[in-house]
Amino acid sequence: MGRFLFWLAVGLMVFVFVFPVLWIYVTALKGPDDIFADNPFVFAPTLENFDYLINVRPSYWELINSMIMSVASTFFVMAVSLPAAYSFARFNTGNGHILFITISTRMFPGVVAAIPFFLLFRDLGLLDTHLGLSLLYVYFNMSFATFLLYGFFREIPESLEKAAMLDGYDRLSILRWIVFPLIKPGIAVTTMFCLIWSWNEFLFAFLFTRRIARTISVGQSTFWGSVEIQWGPMAALMCIAVLPTLLAAWIMQKHVIRGLTFGAVKG
Amino acid sequence: MAEQVKTRLFDDDRYMRWILIGPLLLFLVCFMLYPTLYSLYMSFTDYVMRGAPNFIGLDNYRAVLADDVFWAALGRTLYVLVLSISVELTLGMALALVLNRDFKGQGIVRGLCFIPLLVSPLSMSLMWNYILHIQFGVVNTVIGWAGFEPVGFLSTPGLALNTVAFITIWQWLPFSTFVLLAGLKGLPRDQYEAAQIDGASPWRIFFRLTLPMLKPLIIIIILLRTMWLMRLFDPLYGTTRGGLETELLDWMIYRVSFVFFDIGQGAAYALFALYITLIVGALMFKQLIKAMDGK
Numbered sequence: 001m002g003r004f005l006f007w008l009a010v011g012l013m014v015f016v017f018v019f020p021v022l023w024i025y026v027t028a029l030k031g032p033d034d035i036f037a038d039n040p041f042v043f044a045p046t047l048e049n050f051d052y053l054i055n056v057r058p059s060y061w062e063l064i065n066s067m068i069m070s071v072a073s074t075f076f077v078m079a080v081s082l083p084a085a086y087s088f089a090r091f092n093t094g095n096g097h098i099l100f101i102t103i104s105t106r107m108f109p110g111v112v113a114a115i116p117f118f119l120l121f122r123d124l125g126l127l128d129t130h131l132g133l134s135l136l137y138v139y140f141n142m143s144f145a146t147f148l149l150y151g152f153f154r155e156i157p158e159s160l161e162k163a164a165m166l167d168g169y170d171r172l173s174i175l176r177w178i179v180f181p182l183i184k185p186g187i188a189v190t191t192m193f194c195l196i197w198s199w200n201e202f203l204f205a206f207l208f209t210r211r212i213a214r215t216i217s218v219g220q221s222t223f224w225g226s227v228e229i230q231w232g233p234m235a236a237l238m239c240i241a242v243l244p245t246l247l248a249a250w251i252m253q254k255h256v257i258r259g260l261t262f263g264a265v266k267g
Numbered sequence: 268m269a270e271q272v273k274t275r276l277f278d279d280d281r282y283m284r285w286i287l288i289g290p291l292l293l294f295l296v297c298f299m300l301y302p303t304l305y306s307l308y309m310s311f312t313d314y315v316m317r318g319a320p321n322f323i324g325l326d327n328y329r330a331v332l333a334d335d336v337f338w339a340a341l342g343r344t345l346y347v348l349v350l351s352i353s354v355e356l357t358l359g360m361a362l363a364l365v366l367n368r369d370f371k372g373q374g375i376v377r378g379l380c381f382i383p384l385l386v387s388p389l390s391m392s393l394m395w396n397y398i399l400h401i402q403f404g405v406v407n408t409v410i411g412w413a414g415f416e417p418v419g420f421l422s423t424p425g426l427a428l429n430t431v432a433f434i435t436i437w438q439w440l441p442f443s444t445f446v447l448l449a450g451l452k453g454l455p456r457d458q459y460e461a462a463q464i465d466g467a468s469p470w471r472i473f474f475r476l477t478l479p480m481l482k483p484l485i486i487i488i489i490l491l492r493t494m495w496l497m498r499l500f501d502p503l504y505g506t507t508r509g510g511l512e513t514e515l516l517d518w519m520i521y522r523v524s525f526v527f528f529d530i531g532q533g534a535a536y537a538l539f540a541l542y543i544t545l546i547v548g549a550l551m552f553k554q555l556i557k558a559m560d561g562k
Contacts, residue, residue, distance in 0.1 A: 084291035091284035112537030200387035
């Protein structure tokens with residue numbers, strides 16, 4: 001009985017979490033008539049939505065844009081957050097105040113941050129550029145990345161570094177040969193979150209890009225026209241956009257469970 | 268000589284800590300201090316995207332206090348906040364306890380449960396909009412087969428806001444689940460064995476042992492989710508677009524600033540919202556530091 005209830009719970013949980021994503025793929029394979037059919041489970045699979053994305057309304061530029069800006073912004077986030085998180089964790093720099101300020105950048109309502117940047121970017125000519133949006137994504141992901149890495153660094157015992165220091169190693173060698181290998185899983189998890197969140201981000205992309213730097217999220221929103229919503233091509237673009245994140249889930253699944261303790265539980 | 272300077276800078280903790288944190292501080296000044304001060308300045312003006320901003324004193328703030336639409340949006344935001352966080356914590360705890368067991372295929376199950384967290388919130392809100400549609404949504408088809416009237420999940424005032432909350436809960440429930448699961452995995456075994464030998468009931472163990480040790484993680488979840496929920500935008504864009512009594516704070520600020528271009532008024536709303544979040548956030552952060560260092 002207990003086993004039955006257990007598997008029922010697991011089955012229900014998996015179904016609720018996976019079904020909507022599965023439905024993206026089902027919808028992407030439906031023709032215009034089947035989208036609005038009475039029985040949504042019976043349909044003739046077709047690839048015409050994908051054809052639409054290739055020939056009628058090319059979308060590969062949006063994919064490339066998203067890719068460029070996710071990778072570039074993630075690289076800069078790590079370059080800024082990694083040393084800072086170490087400093088917070090090891091030296092308690094700023095007694096928690098600076099750490100809180102860093103985390104609180106995400107408290108700023110997105111739209112508010114957008115107003116000053118919009119005016120500034122307009123004057124600097126950064127609207128609708130890859131550089132502009134990448135910078136915003138650094139801002140967007142920096143706080144969570146620092147907080148997450150802070151947790152990973154907290155889990156590295158300070159005694160390890162002290163011992164190496166007594167053995168005559170200098171700070172940089174300690175960072176390179178002792179701290180870095182231990183923080184690798186943390187770097188992997190944080191990189192994944194940054195990549196995915198800049199890949200998925202919508203509000204900034206929507207406000208700051210028009211044509212040249214348009215991302216895949218904004219691309220999806222264009223199918224919601226003034227007259228109707230083109231569910232088919234929209235779902236087709238979604239199921240392409242989802243693929244890299246699913247791949248990431250597959251690769252990272254093991255690390256994430258270890259990594260999400262934020263250093264708050266000492267086992 | 269250069270070697271000496273390098274050694275002194277990098278091996279002296281007093282310098283090292285600030286060298287490491289330097290780039291972050293620079294970024295904070297540009298991307299935190301600048302927009303805050305600029306918004307503060309704008310909130311005292313009547314700037315509408317063209318012409319020069321005129322100083323109008325506290326007029327924008329007076330308008331905020333008198334504006335029913337703003338208070339309604341704030342109330343809804345807090346409603347969604349409390350509803351989402353309480354559901355995510357209780358359900359997340361239950362799911363974490365289920366996933367914490369050893370069973371066949373646990374890797375696959377965990378991987379699948381992780382998916383909502385990774386899919387774009389905009390995509391998912393658009394997809395839920397399609398799935399829950401009153402005419403051709405699959406959920407209403409099944410409801411119809413069961414012999415009930417179709418439900419306008421996203422077309423009924425009152426219900427629509429709960430549906431928006433449901434979409435964001437669906438998306439972020441795995442976050443709470445996996446954070447708590449990571450916490451459960453990290454708990455020390457010996458204390459549990461001692462409690463079991465003492466004959467403590469599972470409920471007692473959970474409330475007396477597990478929950479207190481997970482407290483820092485629960486605070487982290489509340490802190491992060493509060494910040495993210497205060498700026499809920501994508502689920503509204505993909506569904507009701509602020510109609511049907513679902514307008515939340517961020518959507519309202521967006522409407523005022525980028526649809527009506529009333530930058531000054533928008534900045535006043537935004538700063539008001541920011542102050543509320545900052546106070547709540549600071550209080551929780553203090554608790555968090557206490558809980559993390561208290562052991």
